[in-house]
Amino acid sequence: MAEQIKTKQNDNAIRHILFDVDGPVVSFLTKAGELILLSLMWILTCLPVITIGAASAALYHTVVKSVRHRIGYPVRSYFISFRRLLKKGIAVTIPLLVWAVLMFLFNRYVAHVEISLSTLAAKVFVIFVIITLSVSVYLFPIVSRFRVSAGRALMMAFIISGQHFVITLLHVAAIGGLVYLSIYILPIPGLFVLPAILCFLSSILMEKVLRKYMPDKPEKDSEISWLYEE
Numbered sequence: 001m002a003e004q005i006k007t008k009q010n011d012n013a014i015r016h017i018l019f020d021v022d023g024p025v026v027s028f029l030t031k032a033g034e035l036i037l038l039s040l041m042w043i044l045t046c047l048p049v050i051t052i053g054a055a056s057a058a059l060y061h062t063v064v065k066s067v068r069h070r071i072g073y074p075v076r077s078y079f080i081s082f083r084r085l086l087k088k089g090i091a092v093t094i095p096l097l098v099w100a101v102l103m104f105l106f107n108r109y110v111a112h113v114e115i116s117l118s119t120l121a122a123k124v125f126v127i128f129v130i131i132t133l134s135v136s137v138y139l140f141p142i143v144s145r146f147r148v149s150a151g152r153a154l155m156m157a158f159i160i161s162g163q164h165f166v167i168t169l170l171h172v173a174a175i176g177g178l179v180y181l182s183i184y185i186l187p188i189p190g191l192f193v194l195p196a197i198l199c200f201l202s203s204i205l206m207e208k209v210l211r212k213y214m215p216d217k218p219e220k221d222s223e224i225s226w227l228y229e230e
Helices: 002-020 024-046 052-068 076-108 115-145 150-163 165-185 187-211
Strands: none
Touching: 002 115, 002 165, 024 052, 024 076, 024 187, 052 076, 052 115, 052 187, 076 115, 076 150, 115 165, 115 187, 150 165
């Protein structure tokens, strides 16, 4: 009798793991599907180029709110966030695009100067790239989270990237790995899958950083109380 009860309990546990909506397997597959869908939406909304900032900020907001905290529907949340952040997203994207063009021209110049100058200029170029990536890591989450101007968001991203240097380096390394995978290992699958997955993993550390710069925690039933949850 005891063995039958134990066997039944084991069967129920296996059914819960494999088939229940709240079980780990179904939950994992659901989140994976949502992240793939959000990656596709991010790519589509990035196509105009100047909307990269709004798309990235909307992606971060949706991943944290709808995927991690299960509030709302990912597709609906993404487009609501994208529309809300469009103007400010464009305002922070344009300076980054201008800066990227300047770095590209600088890199082309480095390729044509003497070897002695090229070595120094190449090091300067690498430093500029690292700084740009470091600022970008925090910029779009800040745009999604704080009601500040584009200039203030850029300044906050620059300061926070220095104050949390180790976390910044981890993010820069992850972005480098994403680019490498998307180009050399999984050029097509990587591009359509990895952006939201990287955003999901990034948010685990990023949320801990952002909370340090947010106001005191509101009441539990507040509309934004989920922002403070682990």
